[in-house]
Amino acid sequence: MASSAWSFALARLVGVLLAATALGWLTGYLALTVVAVLAGYLAVNFTRLYRLERWLRHRRTEEPPDLRGVWGDVVALITRIYRRKQYHKRRIVQVFREFRRMTTAVPDGIVVLGTEREIQWFNRNAARLLALRRKIDFGQRIDNLVRQPDFIRYLEKGDYTVPVVVRAVYDIEVHLSLHLIAYGAGQRLLIVRDVTREIRLEAMRKDFVANASHELRSPLTVIAGYVDTLADDPTLDATWRGPLDEMRRQADRMRAVVDDLIELSRMEASDGEAGNDAVDVGGMLALLRRDVIARTDRPREVSLRVESDALLLGSEQELHSIFSNLVTNAVKYTPADGRVDIRWWVDAAGGHFSVTDTGLGIPREHLPRITERFYRVDPGRSRSTGGSGLGLSIVKHALQRHNAMLQVESEEGRGSSFICHFPARRILARPAAAAG
Numbered sequence: 182m183a184s185s186a187w188s189f190a191l192a193r194l195v196g197v198l199l200a201a202t203a204l205g206w207l208t209g210y211l212a213l214t215v216v217a218v219l220a221g222y223l224a225v226n227f228t229r230l231y232r233l234e235r236w237l238r239h240r241r242t243e244e245p246p247d248l249r250g251v252w253g254d255v256v257a258l259i260t261r262i263y264r265r266k267q268y269h270k271r272r273i274v275q276v277f278r279e280f281r282r283m284t285t286a287v288p289d290g291i292v293v294l295g296t297e298r299e300i301q302w303f304n305r306n307a308a309r310l311l312a313l314r315r316k317i318d319f320g321q322r323i324d325n326l327v328r329q330p331d332f333i334r335y336l337e338k339g340d341y342t343v344p345v346v347v348r349a350v351y352d353i354e355v356h357l358s359l360h361l362i363a364y365g366a367g368q369r370l371l372i373v374r375d376v377t378r379e380i381r382l383e384a385m386r387k388d389f390v391a392n393a394s395h396e397l398r399s400p401l402t403v404i405a406g407y408v409d410t411l412a413d414d415p416t417l418d419a420t421w422r423g424p425l426d427e428m429r430r431q432a433d434r435m436r437a438v439v440d441d442l443i444e445l446s447r448m449e450a451s452d453g454e455a456g457n458d459a460v461d462v463g464g465m466l467a468l469l470r471r472d473v474i475a476r477t478d479r480p481r482e483v484s485l486r487v488e489s490d491a492l493l494l495g496s497e498q499e500l501h502s503i504f505s506n507l508v509t510n511a512v513k514y515t516p517a518d519g520r521v522d523i524r525w526w527v528d529a530a531g532g533h534f535s536v537t538d539t540g541l542g543i544p545r546e547h548l549p550r551i552t553e554r555f556y557r558v559d560p561g562r563s564r565s566t567g568g569s570g571l572g573l574s575i576v577k578h579a580l581q582r583h584n585a586m587l588q589v590e591s592e593e594g595r596g597s598s599f600i601c602h603f604p605a606r607r608i609l610a611r612p613a614a615a616a617g
C-alpha cells in the first residue's frame with residue numbers, strides 16, 4: 182500500500198515537472214515556470230505537513246485530517262500506533278486496578294521495601310495493622326516506623342525463614358506476626374498478620390496443660406501410695422499380686438507422663454533462653470552412666486567418653502533432662518546384646534554430646550516426627566517400656582532454649598545416633614586452677 186502511494190506520488194511529481202517543462206518551453210520562460218510549479222508543489226506539501234502537525238498536537242480533540250496519498254498513509258500509521266498505545270494504557274490501568282482490589286481483599290498487610298529498607302508501597306491492611314499513613318510514610322525507612330526491638334533484630338539478622346511476633350504499639354493486647362520475604366534485587370516484602378487469636382489460644386492450651394497436670398499429680402500420688410502399700414503387704418491374697426503389680430506399673434507410667442507434662446509446661450512458661458549455670462557435663466554424664474549400669478534391663482556395654490573438661494553454660498536441670506532422656510531412650514530401645522556409646526567433646530564450632538546405640542533404629546519415614554508430643558514409632562512397644570512419649574519433645578524444647586540443635590541419624594534394625602550441638606558461646610573453658 183505504502184509503495185503504491187509512493188509510486189503514485191513520484192509519478193505525479195515527474196508528470197508535474199514534465200508539464201512545467203513543456204509549458205516553459207512553449208512560453209519561453211522555462212526556468213521561471215519550473216520554479217513556479219515546484220513552489221506550488223512545495224506549498225501543497227507544506228500545507229499538508231502543517232495540518233498533520235496541528236492534528237498531532239490536538240489529537241485528543243480533533244479528527245484526523247483527510248489527506249490522500251503518502252500523507253494519508255502517514256496519518257493512518259500514526260492513528261494505528263496511537264490506538265495501540267491507548268489499548269495498552271487501558272490494559273495497564275485495568276491490571277493495576279485489579280491488583281489494588283486484590284491487595285485490599287488480602288487479609289494480610291503487605292509492605293514493599295526497597296534496598297534501603299524504605300517503604301515503596303503498602304496495602305490498606307498494612308496501614309491498619311502497623312498504623313502507617315498513606316503517602317506520608319512512603320519513602321520512610323521501615324525501622325523508623327516499626328521500632329519493636331524484636332523486629333529490628335529480625336530485620337538485621339537476615340534469616341527470614343520464620344516470622345517474628347511483636348506486640349502492636351497502639352494496643353499491647355494485639356500480637357502481630359511480621360514475615361520478611363526477600364525478592365528481586367535486594368527488595369523485600371513484609372507480610373503482616375494479626376495473630377492475637379492464635380497467641381491467646383496457645384496461651385490457653387499451655388495454661389490448661391499446666392493446670393491439668395498439676396491437678397492430676399496429687400490424687401495420683403495418693404493412689405500410687407496405696408497401691409505400693411497394698412503390693413508390699415505380705416498377707417495379701419496371691420490372686421491380687423498380678424493385678425496390683427500391673428496397677429503399680431500403670432501408676433508409674435501415669436506419673437512419668439504427668440511429670441514430663443509439668444516439665445514441658447515449665448519450659449514453655451519461662452520464655453526465651455535457658456539460664457547460665459556452668460555445668461560440669463563430664464560429672465553429670467558419669468552419674469547418669471552409673472544409674473544406667475545399675476539397671477537390670479540394660480544393654481551389655483554402655484561406654485562413656487568425656488573428651489573435654491570444658492563447662493557448658495545452661496540450666497543444670499534442663500541439661501540433665503536432655504542427657505537423661507536420650508541415654509534412657511538408647512538403653513530402652515537397645516537389646517541386651519547391643520551397646521550404647523555416650524560421648525562429649527568440644528571443638529571450634531561448640532560443644533557436642535552424642536548417644537549412639539546398636540538398637541532397633543527408627544524407620545526413615547518416622548524420623549521427621551519423633552520429636553512431636555506423644556509420637557511413637559511403635560506405640561505398643563514404647564508403652565510397654567513405660568515411655569511417656571514426651572521425652573524427645575522435652576529434649577527438643579530444652580535444646581532450643583540452649584540455642585542448640587538436635588541431629589538424629591538412624592537406620593532401622595542397625596541403631597541410632599542422637600547428637601546435640603551446643604554453640605561455642607555456651608562453652609566455658611575450665612579455670613586452670615580447677616582443671617585436672
Ligand code: ADP
Binds near residue numbers: 511559
Ligand atoms: P518414649 O517415651 O515413647 O520413648 P520419646 O519422645 O522419648 O518417647 O521418643 C519418641 C519415639 O522415638 C519413641 O517412642 C521411639 O519409637 C523412638 N525412639 C526414641 N529414641 C530411640 C532410640 N534410641 N532408638 C529407637 N527408637 C527411638
